[in-house]
Amino acid sequence: MSELRISGLTKSFDGHAVLHGIDLSVERGTLLALLGPSGSGKTTLLRVLCGFERADGGTVDIDGRRVAGDGLHVPSEARRIGYVPQEGAVFPHLSVAQNIVFGLPRGQRRARYRVDELLELVGLPSSYGDRAPQALSGGQQQRVALARALAPAPSLVMLDEPFSSLDAALRIETREAVTNALAATGATAVLVTHDQSEALSLGREVAVLSNGRLVQTDTPEALYRRPATPELATFIGDAVLLPGIVCDDAVECDMGRLTLGRPMNAGPVDVMIRPEQIRISQVGTNVEGGFEAIVESVTFYGHDASVRLRLTKSNGVVLTRVAGYLSPRVGERVSASVEGDVTAYPRR
Template sequence: MTNDLHIEQLAKSYGPEAHVLRGLDLDVPGGALAAVLGPSGCGKTTLLRVVAGFLRADAGSVTVGGRRLTGPGVQLPPERRRVGIVPQEGALFPHLSVARNVAFGLSGLDRGERRRRTEEMLDLVGLAGYGERMPHELSGGQQQRIALARALAPRPQLVLLDEPFNALDSALRAGVRADVRAALRATGATAVLVTHDQQEALSTADLVAVVRQGRVAQCDTPQALYRRPADPWVAGFVGDAVVLPGTVEHGGRTVATALGTVPLAAPSEGSGSGTVLLRPEQLRLTEAEPGGARGTVTDVCFYGHDAKVTVSVAGVDAPVDVRVAGPVSVRPGEETGLRLTGEATLHR
């Protein structure tokens, strides 16, 4: 049986007025890495603590691999859940060597098997030969990899990662994320990564669940989530969004906006108006031409690999952002033309 994670109608409150989880549903296929993404206070950490067994849910159920961990009449203690945890900043035992940290949860094995499993895990996370070192002798990234090795050593069905890259600088973070992802795939463990970093979620996970006020607003693959957000809030939370009013045309196949007409990713039933969602990279700067969409550049932010150009457009309430690759040829105060590309999502 695969280690599927199935969470159904999970609820948790910290008092009459402090409802944190409000009937949350989430399904993660066995062997997949799911990122739980959301603003502070939305219930991400509470969800992890309930799944781990540190908190008792008020209602709902958690099942892993067909085995009920939490539910009506069921509350398995943390040590019986076969759930590994990678906390923030590693949280290694400072008085134990690296090898003894990794072997901490390997009860019931003889000394030789514990040693073999420890060495296997250290090799898996790229730290073979580090077993005799102490935690304070390791870098932050190395400590996080040891924490992952410790979580994977007992062969858990599920691994929970609670914002494990927060304490790392940006240059180190991407490399450690890649190492963690590779190690999880090598073991086939199902994993849930809690994060508030949108780019981390999109670049690391197989599935991304966006949590809003204690419920999953949308759960999908990173590409589907980014290209077809469920609503304007999700669109704005997962990356930059261009939000425009629009009118449906051509039997629901296209929508007309102040920046031009664009095809819809999914045909719309009936006519009428709605909110059009686009991404900044779907806009192109062009020569300002009579009759075409145009605006005035208000700001230019250069990032090296690309730039963000902000343009004020007549008939659009808020300025729109345009992602530009390569050299930027416009400056604030100049007029520019605009052209839409790709497909849009419409919400009524």
């Protein structure tokens, strides 16, 4: 498989800039999750990379071969890119096997080239080759679409929110099958998604796009624990933001004196704490740095619960997350403390 290099990529529609100088690299064999809200430009970026749209400026290189830039626009069929759309888009008048070999030369189509191998690769029995796509579930149709994308041995695989139409249980099963298939082939892939948990769990790296600009590209853990901006922190997951003051290697805020994950200059900051870092226990429990709080609300999800606390000393409000079986009662007094280091941002 190939590496992808994007430099200074721009795209506008009717004078409205959608992509602003995108710089991005995807190493060989890497699954990169491209994350962003609706309207962030992620689908436009994917379409430009696939050759469905012409870039206004910048360059795109696939394995050292330039496919866009300086007046150059290599057509999509010559870029050797596999594409999996949102709905799978399998052809209902063709069998599963015919769908898989659709993009291959005529001789290979007749020979059902690698059909059994590709079905096994995406976690489907070879007997499914003779079935009509309508006889398959939505998740199975997505696997067929992936097998079709992998059949020509593409340089890159682009996945455009391929799990968004599936229900929760089927989504998890299909994600696993797709990522296993990509890993087995050593594929270089870009997954476009607006689902934060999907991006963090599937991507080896995650690139976040906002208003046509790349905000941060990092490993899932680094992105979640050290987001570049407060806005990104709240987009990536739930975040508690409190005013604080940096002094030495720590920060003082309503939750006490906390350890910084990275050094900062002294001065006013906004402190970012993830809800799962806030531990609660019974009042009177000997917890270092604990602050008394009152439970204002509990949202129960089964496996865990979101708990809204009001700190009695400062009257500040924080959100914590606890295991479902440990959820407290509304009105209960608890002791709250922070576990681990935190991230802070200079006050604007």
